[in-house]
Amino acid sequence: MARKAVLEKAAPTNLPFAYRHYDAGQLREVLRKMYLIRRFEEGAEDCYMRGLIHGTMHLSIGQEASAMGICMPLAEDDQITSTHRGHGHCIAKGAEVRKMFAEFFGKTTGYCKGRGGSMHIADVAKGNLGANGIVAGGIPIAVGAALSAKRLKTGKVVVSFFGDGANNEGAFHEALNMASIWKLPVVFVCENNGYGMSTSTARSTAVRNIADRAAAYSMPGVIVNGNSFTEVAEAAHAAIERARTGEGPTLIESKTYRYRGHSKSDRNRYRSKEEIEDWMSNRDPITLFEAELKEFGIIDDSGIEAVREAVRQEITEAIEFAKASPAPDIGDLQNYVYTELA
Amino acid sequence: MDAEMRELSYAQAIQEAMAIAMEADERVLLMGEDIGVYGGAFQVTGDLVERFGVDRVMDTPISELGGAGVAVGAAMTGLRPIFEFQFSDFATLALEQIVNQAAKMRFMLGGEVSVPVVMRFPAGSGTGAAAQHSQSLEAWLGHVPGLKVIQPATPYDAKGMLLAAIADPDPVMIFEHKLLYKMKGPVPEGHYTVPIGKADVRREGSDLTVVATSIMVHKSLEAAQALQAEGIDIEVIDLRTVRPMDKRTIIESVKKTSRLLCVYEAVKTLGVGAEVSAMIAESEAFDFLDAPIVRLGGAEIPIPYNPDLERATVPQVPDIVAAARDLVRGAR
Structure with missing residues (x-):
């Protein structure tokens, strides 16, 4: 939706969901976290380019509203499973960027003590059960976590993030079916950024919308503009409430776009510069959100500048923390394969 | 033979171990295809659904990959699932969750989680079930660090090793030869364990x-x-x-x-x-x-x-x- 249309719709008596539901402080925090995600990924990319980080990474720059919109309605002890493009989910769920950078640098102070890296970033204490290197690998795991929540009566809701590519994996279909027949408290969130690596959803997927798949599993399928924080948060809020009250799962399709390539090896041969430029210039989730915040008098330009500065500082300090942290001892190579007996 | 020793079949010994664990710990639950009223393809779960109900003896759809993944996720978050594959051959449908997820989750997350899942695999030939229902794939899973792989040979060990597996904080894969299910042998009453990793x-x-x-x-x-x-x-x-x-x-x-x-x-x-x-x-x-x-x-x-x-x-x-x-x- 164009920015103008959103603003026109936003009569004070009929404010968009987020501006009715969250107070000014919460909304400013959402903006801060969207910046934190973007600057974290830009910082990680920069460290990679300078040879400070090895391996590969999958950046979600351009998808920040989706991560924040889904996680904002979650309680702290609710859980998520994430994907290879999971830095945003991790931060949105409450992770500290310094421990994330430390992980990328392979240090013992990282979330996975240097064993997981970008692709397995997790923050179990904050409910992030981990990013996953296998497309659709986390979806049945989320259903299992939801089974625990139901059996153990913890009241938790589990969100499973995955991309458009995952919707053609068998695990997706098996997991959605089981979640539905057992009415489990889980929300399936497909962040459809248009491409599974290089293959467009039009070429890979028989249905027009991935949310259309929900009908096959008797659950609501909801399509949202993934670049609009308020639209995503509204759909997530409803789905999470539905899950928490025992009504069962929902499939949310969050239509968004990644600015960067699939991973560091991507030469962007499958999409045009114009297409990328169009998304960056006209549909950027942070730009859109800032405009709304200003429109509703929640923040002004100097406030935005202060947020950017604070985030810049946090990222710089986080990278320094990672650099200064100790590397794992080679003698500890065997650690964490099996649970250590007390 | 001790007074409390009776003869039980291998299948009965496994069933008894599961019942003891379920009595003792609400978190233990069974998942698998046709393990409820049907009693399992080899009648190992038998009548357990009558004792523990459908919420704890869960019939899954025919979805080995998804089912195994649900068991892994449940194990990571507080339950103690025992997942029965109808035939060990069907592990091939679920290798992603077994090999990439269950085995590696603790390691990838730097020790922040454990995956106390038990997976049971009826294995082996001798039943006329031909090429897709008779394999012995224990070496496949034995190749994967993070898994524990056991092959109890007697009713006594089947019960004691299963109880050890349920108590184990890590994923344990149990290969049960189908021809052993009816074999009888002495099995003590009550709870006991036979250690994993000991010949x-x-x-x-x-x-x-x-x-x-x-x-x-x-x-x-x-x-x-x-x-x-x-x-x-x-x-x-x-x-x-x-x-x-x-x-x-x-x-x-x-x-x-x-x-x-x-x-x-x-x-x-x-x-x-x-x-x-x-x-x-x-x-x-x-x-x-x-x-x-x-x-x-x-x-x-x-x-x-x-x-x-x-x-x-x-x-x-x-x-x-x-x-x-x-x-x-x-x-x-």
């Missing part, structure tokens, strides 16, 4: 060490009995655990007997016997060997349907007798 010397002997797995333990004991009459004294070790392997028990035995024969049902090449052989070749027991190490394993073919062909595919008692005799007599 058992089933028969002491001085001339040859046989390391056998699962049903081959019984065939090897029969062969040993037959060779007794010829004055050949065979030690039979029940490996019991594929990973982590109890190297010490095997090394000490080979140092005593100076000869090693590995007997297993799985396809011979790259199987458990290869690992045992290599382990001995690398150990101090190598210097004690008086003969080449010999492996008796399954033929390099899928399991055939015809019963005579099926029997001929895996080691039988006469094959073990002949191989053992040749080894001891120096014909090898």
Whole structure:
């Protein structure tokens, strides 16, 4: 939706969901976290380019509203499973960027003590059960976590993030079916950024919308503009409430776009510069959100500048923390394969 | 036999272990295809659904990958699921969750989670079920660090090792030979455990060490009995655990007997016997060997349907007798 249309719709008596539901402080925090995600990924990319980080990474720059919109309605002890493009989910769920950078640098102070890296970033204490290197690998795991929540009566809701590519994996279909027949408290969130690596959803997927798949599993399928924080948060809020009250799962399709390539090896041969430029210039989730915040008098330009500065500082300090942290001892190579007996 | 020992079948022993664990701990639940009112394809879960209800004896759809993944996720978040594969062959449908997720989750997350899931695999040939329902794939999973892989051979061990597996904080894969399900043996009442990672010397002997797995333990004991009459004294070790392997028990035995024969049902090449052989070749027991190490394993073919062909595919008692005799007599 164009920015103008959103603003026109936003009569004070009929404010968009987020501006009715969250107070000014919460909304400013959402903006801060969207910046934190973007600057974290830009910082990680920069460290990679300078040879400070090895391996590969999958950046979600351009998808920040989706991560924040889904996680904002979650309680702290609710859980998520994430994907290879999971830095945003991790931060949105409450992770500290310094421990994330430390992980990328392979240090013992990282979330996975240097064993997981970008692709397995997790923050179990904050409910992030981990990013996953296998497309659709986390979806049945989320259903299992939801089974625990139901059996153990913890009241938790589990969100499973995955991309458009995952919707053609068998695990997706098996997991959605089981979640539905057992009415489990889980929300399936497909962040459809248009491409599974290089293959467009039009070429890979028989249905027009991935949310259309929900009908096959008797659950609501909801399509949202993934670049609009308020639209995503509204759909997530409803789905999470539905899950928490025992009504069962929902499939949310969050239509968004990644600015960067699939991973560091991507030469962007499958999409045009114009297409990328169009998304960056006209549909950027942070730009859109800032405009709304200003429109509703929640923040002004100097406030935005202060947020950017604070985030810049946090990222710089986080990278320094990672650099200064100790590397794992080679003698500890065997650690964490099996649970250590007390 | 102790007063509290009764004879139970291997299947009954497993069922009893599950019932004891479920009584003791609300978090333990069973998942699998047709394990509820049907009682499981081999009647291992039997009537447990009547005792514990459908919420704890959960029939899953025919979705091995998704079902295994649900069990992994549940194990990571506080439950103690026991997932039954209807046939071990169907592990092939779920390898992603077993190999990439269950086995590696703790490691990838730097020790922040454990995955206390138990997966049960009815395995092996001899039931006329042909090539897709008769395999022995324990070496496949035994190759994966992060998993524990066990093959109990007796009702006593089936119960005690399953109870140990349920209490274990890490994923334990149990391969149960289908022909053992009806085998009876002494099983104590109540809770006890048999440690994972510990082999058992089933028969002491001085001339040859046989390391056998699962049903081959019984065939090897029969062969040993037959060779007794010829004055050949065979030690039979029940490996019991594929990973982590109890190297010490095997090394000490080979140092005593100076000869090693590995007997297993799985396809011979790259199987458990290869690992045992290599382990001995690398150990101090190598210097004690008086003969080449010999492996008796399954033929390099899928399991055939015809019963005579099926029997001929895996080691039988006469094959073990002949191989053992040749080894001891120096014909090898």
